[in-house]
Amino acid sequence: MDHSIDTPGTGVHPLRPLFDPKGVVIVGASPRSASVGGHLVRKLTAQFAGPVYLLNPKHRSIDGQSCFPDVASLPGPVDLAVIASPAATVPDILADCARAGICQAVVISAGFGEAGDAGRALEARVRDVARVHGIRFVGPNCVGLQRPSSGLDASFLRSMPPAGRLGLVSQSGAICSAIVDWAGPNDLGFSSIISLGNGADVGFGEAISFLAADPQTDAILLYVEGVRDARRFVSALRAATRVKPVVVLKSGRGTAAAVAATTHTGALLGSDAAFDAALERGGAVRVETFGQLFAAAEILGSGRRAQGNRLGIVTNGGGAGVLATDRAEDMGIDLPAPSADTLAALDAVLSPHWSRANPLDIIGDAMPEAFEAAIQAGLDDPAFDGLLIILIPQAITDATDVARRAVALAQARPDKPVLFCWMGQTSVTDARRVISAAGLPDFTTPERAAEAFAFLARHAHNRRLAQQTPSVRGRHDLDPDAAREIVDDALGAGRSMLSDGEAKAVLQAYGIPVGATRRAASPDAALAVATELGWPVAVKIDSPDISHKSDVGGVRLGVATPQDLHAAFAAVTDATRQARPEARIQGVTIEPMAKVRDGRELLIGVSRDPVFGPVIAFGAGGTLVEVMRDSAVALPPLNDLLAGRLIDGTRVATLLGQFRNLAPVDRAQIEDVLLRVSQMVEDLPEIVALDINPLLAGPDEVLALDARIEVARPPAGRTPGAHLAIAPSPRGTERRFRLEDGRAVTLRPLRPDDAQDNDVLLRQMLAREDRDRNLDARALTAITDLARLTQADHEADLALLARLVSRSGVRPIGLACSILDPDGQTADCAVVVDRALRGLGVGRSLLAGLIHAARRQGIVRLTSLLRSGNAPMAALLRGQGFALREAPGRQGVLLAERLV
Known part of the structure; x- marks a missing residue:
């Protein structure tokens, strides 16, 4: 196979030969039709357009086709090996394939990780052999893969x-x-x-x-x-x-x-x-x-996409319309009333008994002409983002005629999805064939049709959210070093739970307001602390072995006198000893009772998922948190938009506004705490779990009344941010430098607020650039997609922004990005600099920043494409260690490569 199209920098996926091979070999081919190898022979030789070779040393031919003893003896080039031989033979087969230049495989064979310890060891060996030889494979223990357009059926599926x-x-x-x-x-x-x-x-x-x-x-x-x-x-x-x-x-x-x-x-x-x-x-x-x-x-x-969440329903059966309505409401779909134009149009042609509402119930005896009029009106109505047509078979209704008319109308409006639900079976069979033949979605029940529209609507909603460019607040009051010192001290002492005071100190290091907490080992010490802090106070058991103090009777609130304090000290210590006799009791903690006007009790927490790592939760707080179970979760790192969505995903969000005699809570302060917790989780991989419960939030302030933090040492050698499922913004790329004419420039990763603050300036700068400076389609396309870059997935993308600092303000003067190839090792890069400032070191600094970030991300190679006559860009790339050569198969185009 000619692999020139897979040159790094072209954006062609490295798995392309796996899915679109030019030649295939079946390893373990068999003449037995009932075997997996026989099934593969029968299907691949009959359907695949390219050459199919058979390999089995036990046979010289199968079904009249030559069978070869090993990969080395194959007479022609092969991209893909489909392996159905015994599990123990697979490692050697993969090594033989690599020596023959076959670097893609489908391993159908079973007997690996699913077969116990011996199978897991064999699977590990297969993985190691593939890694050493640069082979990518699907499986093992799979049914294979299919690409119907090319006739590639490398599976043992029936059809x-x-x-x-x-x-x-x-x-x-x-x-x-x-x-x-x-x-x-x-x-x-x-x-x-x-x-x-x-x-x-x-x-x-x-x-x-x-x-x-x-x-x-x-x-x-x-x-x-x-x-x-x-x-x-x-x-x-x-x-x-x-x-x-x-x-x-x-x-x-x-x-x-x-x-x-x-x-x-x-x-x-x-x-x-x-x-x-x-x-x-x-x-x-x-x-x-x-x-x-x-x-x-x-x-x-069907290829149809919805632009919104509003569904119109046309039906000749009221009960079916109700079923669809109920399910639509369950799925969060809006069912708006028809517009005045729709009402007028249908009043003129329908029975006076039609519903005049959504669903558009056109009555059971509706003829095809009535359906046609209602469907056309629904498609024309701007109140609907999609239309569901439900037909109940009636003696006088020609279901097939209605289907033909509805299909024609739907095909004329590709901008608005139309869903079909012809209920019943015998009398609507031909109608369903008409709908299916047109490639339009047909469902047997109203509920399933409503669910299908909900999927389209959710996709539209999620896609819009992915294109948002939310702002992010600056953080100038964080002290991660102080927090890390507290955590390190606890771990050094062999503790996994921070004390109340330590946990609150960590929160304070991240600028989260906390209530004062003092420890007291005796009733007399507690009295002195309470007198100093001011009455009334909260008394809580102080034990490194107790996480939930209220569960063991270890909390007394509103203690207002010295007598009550002595009684509270005895009560919490006695209750704790009775509930947990093995617990170490160090005394109590004293806190002044919080005074937050119109406060609501909330929870902000972190838990460590075994797959996705840290997860941030928000919800209703207090002692009944597990009973209420009102919480929403999100993966860090968060930004303003994500923090707001996290709050809105809970029932308690409705209580944050004006509620009875309570003033509305300042939501911005809650979002600020969420963002600070997100930054804490990003900075401190030692945090296993965290509770701020309750976080008391009011119209004027927020206050963390109680905090618990569990910690553990992270695995050695992990790169910063490796504990997060979503890669955070890379560290070490922020810097200041001066241009050759002395003017100051800042360099940092592109942030979400840049698309708002600098959108016009950035687009003006990009519009002035010669698009032929870089030919790398993926990187250059990405560099003009500010929404994408400001929502960057730093696992795959990085964008750096250079800004000129002057007395008149700060403005963008350069932008660079790298886009990771699917191989996970190569990244395509592009650089754009304001024309007026070229040759002053902006491009050199941007490219150096990309190289530094790529090295920290574990990227092996950076590439870029440029026209042969682009001498300034060639000089810039050579100056940063790129080697330039003619791009294979691309006349007049140079490929620049640099090992990171």
């Missing part, structure tokens, strides 16, 4: 679906089999069916990345049982959902929270909550059932 625009990635072979079996009769086409199996090499991240870049794929379906590489998974989702909808079905919705959680947050969160947070951050839409996945597949397979 192959029609060619279409949907891509499916599944950890379950059974799910693949069921969808393929269902696709044909329902006229649903797929670009790819990918069974990951054990996912020892190619996982969700790589598969999603390929489908996102695949021109044959318009939408992506995922069936997930578990995620191995959280960062790559979320990164791939974020990139894919910018351009294509992604729908996810995940099994195992039960929580995995520990029974003896050390924080309230740990009791509230489980793997499913963290998974939902990851999908939300990635922009994907989740479905809950296999049936909903089919519904999503059908609506996405």
